[in-house]
Amino acid sequence: MTKKNQLTKESGLSRRSFLKGVGLTSAGLAVTSGGEIFAEASGDASVKIISPGGATITLEVNGKKHQLKVEPRETLVEVLRDRLHLTGTKIGCDRGACGACTVIVDGKNVTSCLMLAIDAEGKSIETIEGLEKEGELHPVQKSFIEYDALQCGFCTPGMIMSSKNLLDHNPSPNLADVKHAVRGNLCRCGTYPKVFQAVLAASKQNKGE
């Protein structure tokens, strides 16, 4: 066997792991699925390894801690919606392209369909459900209602999270800033002009103008 063949046979992202046609199920999945964390020796330290069956983690969502067992392959949006029943966050494309699943993690907006839940442990997660405080909607939410910035509403939670994230970092955005901030949020109903108006108005309300 040539050196090249040996390497590609072995290496992860290569010939062997490209699944051809319907051969998907044959992908080397011979791993235990019991839920456990084990350690693998590496030099003088050991590396934490979570088995495919998953492990119990703590997720802090909207200031509340939840303990639950997740498999490494579960995405954050799946856990939020299916396990914590926080169904405000939507799944559109499930591939990072539409922004319907946008949540804020440690002060940054991210697509939760491309983030593993396990990676969100120890971080602060904000979802649309957490914006209302003591019965009061967030200024961006109020403004979306006032300016009629939604039609079907499917993109709206993600759109609001990106807008809220903008105002958290820049309380006085201009139109260009707002457009920039919601670039990753697609709206099939084409509500963009109203979204821009609503966010600009919310920034003024925030400052009591």
Place this chain on the structure above:
Amino acid sequence: MNKFEYAMPQDIPQALSSVQHSGAVFKAGGVDLLDLMKEGIIAPSRLVHINNIEALKVISRTKDGGLALGANLTIAEIAELRELSGAHQALPQAAGSTATPQIRNLATLGGNLCQETRCWYFRDQNFSCSHKGGSQCFALQGENYYHALFDNKSGCVRVNASSISIALVALGAKLRITSAESSRDVSVAEFLVAPSQDIEKTHILERGEIIEAIILPASKPHQRSFYYKQKEKQSFDWPVAEVAVSWVQKGGVCENPTVILGAAAPTPWRSKKAEAVLAGQKITKKLAEKAAQAAMSEATPLSQNANRAKVFEAVIARVISWAGGVDPLQEGK
């Protein structure tokens, strides 16, 4: 997605040993990896999560005044990095126009460079294409508007997806690649693999090798650079054409130009023809147009993408003008 086990190393040696496991791959931001797994294109049995490794997030000066950027810095961080203004601005320009704000907060420099092509035949598990070890390139006779305009005669007409790589090649950047045994510096141009070299490979990394940092050479006095991506929609999009250039400009005269095209070939396409037109000349709108024509005279369009060669010609001329401080939209010369 398939089931997998999840290794969480804290440092580079741990990462290198955890990836020795068969079926293991590194995962940084996970943006491309999870996408490929959801599509059933790959099914690794272990992901080695390298995002907790502090050493991969460091920014430091190199001995000769260059900049070493840790592979795990996010695209958002690169877009905002103050040290990268001026001569190196092509890099933050490329980072700032990559993907969406949400993706830029997850995606990393290293992952961006290693990402797979966006070719829809490659990314569809029903097509056993030559880049996946199959016997044919479906794009050659298929939907190929976004496929290669250059270097498209070797049985796979994919284009390289990394916008970051275009800017890095223009700036002459290198990658520090580390294994348990050694460390080597490789230019970004040599890192990416064309179908003529190995049709199934995208880059030269082998199991047990990690990109530790991206090394930018110290900028030269009077060096400038520029990157621009032409998209179909303004908000965010993959490129129809993208161009990065860099050179030293004294008294308006261009020295040592690099002109790199992205979304044009399986690897960043260096246009020596355009560079030859620019070298030693004063940058004008006319000269920029001449260089753009020279660049595209070498194109070998596929059945559907000749129109994109025209778009490229316009974008190359503009980017050269912008870099040279000339208004590309002015009338006349």
